[in-house]
Amino acid sequence: MRDIAGAVGITQAALYHHYADKQSLYLAAMGHAFSDKAVGITEALQSKGTPTERLERFISSFTRLMASDPDFRALLQRELLDGDESRLQLLAEQAFLEPFQAMTELARDLAPDCDAHLVAISMAGLVLFHFETAPVRQFLPGGTKRHNDPKVVAKHVTQLLSRAFGTA
Amino acid sequence: MRDIAGAVGITQAALYHHYADKQSLYLAAMGHAFSDKAVGITEALQSKGTPTERLERFISSFTRLMASDPDFRALLQRELLDGDESRLQLLAEQAFLEPFQAMTELARDLAPDCDAHLVAISMAGLVLFHFETAPVRQFLPGGTKRHNDPKVVAKHVTQLLSRAFGTA
DNA sequence: GTCTATAGTTTGATAGAC
DNA sequence: GTCTATCAAACTATAGAC
Known part of the structure; x- marks a missing residue:
């Protein structure tokens, strides 16, 4: 205070x-x-185009958000770690619900045979974990500054998910 | 104290x-x-079998560890969030190095055309993020207790990675 | 709406007896 | 190696003047 x-x-x-x-x-x-943090994400998810194109736009948008605002990312992860039930419910309803619903819809289009909830979480986790581990990855084999570049992360995640689900 | x-x-x-x-x-x-937390993980990674089989054993082993010891998982994520440089270096060298090296080797076998560091991080992130988000997922569409079952998570992650990289 | 002053707790750490 | 007693600092929050 x-x-x-x-x-x-x-x-x-x-x-x-x-x-x-x-x-x-x-x-x-x-x-x-x-x-307002979720607006850009939701727009990317609801844009026109094939599921693969929407996936690419979403991953790109979400990766840029996480890279551009490290304090916000840390706050998000701190809440996931320490937030009590009521605070997490507030967060879920007021901040996460809209983008997450759009994510599950994309997941359904992308992988109709999979559990959309699990796929949506996986999409977010693939992006977030790269930034979450950034401070420790520099001490692990193969870790370079290149791997913290949002473009490199986005390309990798998009490629991985496209291969898994894409029609491409 | x-x-x-x-x-x-x-x-x-x-x-x-x-x-x-x-x-x-x-x-x-x-x-x-x-x-000793890493021993089981490393063994699963270095076991005999096809890359896909080793992937399945690793994901299963890592998922069980995260599900069986929530305090350990929270400690891990707290260190990633708050640990200073020297503590993270200690952790990287003494706890993460061995399993992570085995993970990158599996990544190389699984996806020779991809960056092994990025693939290794992605494998871990897919598992961890499901548990990290467990307290908030109950308030999001499609979230059920089923999704916190380590078997369900392991199956989903293994399937996703197999589709992306597997020869199967 | 902001200030000074302070109450009441909690915390990390120490002194010194046994 | 453990105890009682205590210090010094930091904290959230309040009282009351202006």
Whole structure:
């Protein structure tokens, strides 16, 4: 609370005029961080084209988002790790639902014989895990700066999923 | 420190007789948590059989480990999120190196035309992300308890990777 | 709406007796 | 090797003046 107050140029006590307690401030900040982040993703998923084309646009869009905002990605993963039931429900309903629904629809078009829920999660996980492991991959064989390039990650993930499901 | 002391039945002061400070205790506990966890994984990867068979054994082994020890999985993901450079290097060298090397070798056999580092990371990410998202997936469409069953996850991931790379 | 001042807790770590 | 007692710092939150 002291750090935040200092960052916005007021004292800690003044912060309590705007938010009832630390939890309220955190929830408001989290809500702000997640607002509008999903729009670009959902648009890519609902764009016109073959399933493979939509997949490519989605992976590209999601990869760019994760690469461009490391703090947001860390916040997302921290919530998955530490968020209590009520906070995760809020997040699921207000932030994830729309893009995830579009992802399952793409999954159904892409792999009608597979469980769409599992495929949708797999698509997201393939992208996210590359960034999640970035700090440790530099110490593992084959890990280069190249592998943190969103274009390289997107190309790899798209190729993997196309091979698995694509008609191409 | 008070909680840990209480859990082992001594006072907080006595804890400082065994560990210099909180960080030392944490590192020792982490080292203990990670020791031997990789053995089963590496064995599965180095077993005899076709690449597809080794893939199936690896995914099965890794999925079972993640499902059987949620605290270990959370510790792993917390280190990826918060671990400083030196701690991640220690982890990479002492815990991840051996299984990861075996994973890249499998990746080379499985997909000679792909970047083995990226493929190895993808194999791990596909498994881990399903568990990482478990608490939020119950609020997303299509999410059922079935999707937290390690057998179901392993089958899905194996099938996805086999389709992408397998000769089958 | 912001300030100073402070209450009330919790935390990591130490001193010194046994 | 464990204890009691305590310190110093950091924390969330509140009281009350302006």
